[in-house]
Amino acid sequence: MDANVLHNITYGMYIVASFKDAAINAQIVNALIQVSSHPAKIAVSINKKNLTYEFITNSRYFTVSTLDEATPLNFIGKFGFKSGRAEDKLEGVEYKKLVSGCPVMLDNSICYFEARVLDEFDCGTHALFIGEETESEVIKVGRPMSYDYYHNVKRGTTPQSAPTFIKEEIPIEGNKNMQKYRCSVCNYIYDSAVGDPDNGVAPGISFEQLPDKWVCPVCGAEKKDFVVE
Numbered sequence: 207m208d209a210n211v212l213h214n215i216t217y218g219m220y221i222v223a224s225f226k227d228a229a230i231n232a233q234i235v236n237a238l239i240q241v242s243s244h245p246a247k248i249a250v251s252i253n254k255k256n257l258t259y260e261f262i263t264n265s266r267y268f269t270v271s272t273l274d275e276a277t278p279l280n281f282i283g284k285f286g287f288k289s290g291r292a293e294d295k296l297e298g299v300e301y302k303k304l305v306s307g308c309p310v311m312l313d314n315s316i317c318y319f320e321a322r323v324l325d326e327f328d329c330g331t332h333a334l335f336i337g338e339e340t341e342s343e344v345i346k347v348g349r350p351m352s353y354d355y356y357h358n359v360k361r362g363t364t365p366q367s368a369p370t371f372i373k374e375e376i377p378i379e380g381n382k383n384m385q386k387y388r389c390s391v392c393n394y395i396y397d398s399a400v401g402d403p404d405n406g407v408a409p410g411i412s413f414e415q416l417p418d419k420w421v422c423p424v425c426g427a428e429k430k431d432f433v434v435e
């Protein structure tokens with residue numbers, strides 16, 4: 207098996223949200239496709255351990271908010287590397303609830319749609335939900351972020367709970383002169399040749415030169431949580 211083959215499947219970057227009674231939750235999803243047009247049906251893969259899975263199976267509704275290319279890494283990290291069981295992921299995020307009770311993100315989204323679940327397929331670690339579109343709206347003009355853009359331009363990482371997670375995807379370069387440090391929480395790599403453009407850190411700033419209050423742009427971990435790559 208050559209992992210590079212799977213790396214060449216293309217995806218987008220979305221926030222999938224659902225609800226259970228008054229509680230709401232949302233998570234990052236890349237494994238999502240439109241499977242028919244009339245009526246519009248969407249397939250989405252969700253890890254069965256995730257709170258969003260529990261909410262979708264309960265409410266039978268989910269929404270998809272399409273992320274803009276300009277979305278900051280920490281916004282993605284908030285939904286991709288934290289659990290809704292441990293904290294309210296929507297705190298501080300601008301969103302609105304649709305008639306069903308499902309929330310859609312207004313921050314960093316260019317459009318959204320809602321789907322009613324028609325069917326669910328057990329895929330082992332993940333479940334594939336097929337939903338029929340019930341409501342949709344374009345929020346603003348923008349470019350939808352692709353999974354490739356997230357990884358190669360934004361330099362984001364993939365949590366282990368994602369269907370596309372491949373353990374070998376983190377390169378072990380072992381060259382300390384490259385001054386790369388890896389976040390032990392989310393595997394984001396601080397590369398001094400790149401800096402941290404989301405937070406105004408210019409290329410050429412070494413990890414040691416970063417201010418003490420600097421945190422991982424993906425998951426918010428502190429400098430002490432980084433290890434030499």
Ligand code: FE
Pocket residue numbers: 389390391392393394422423424425426427
């Ligand atoms: Fe991190």
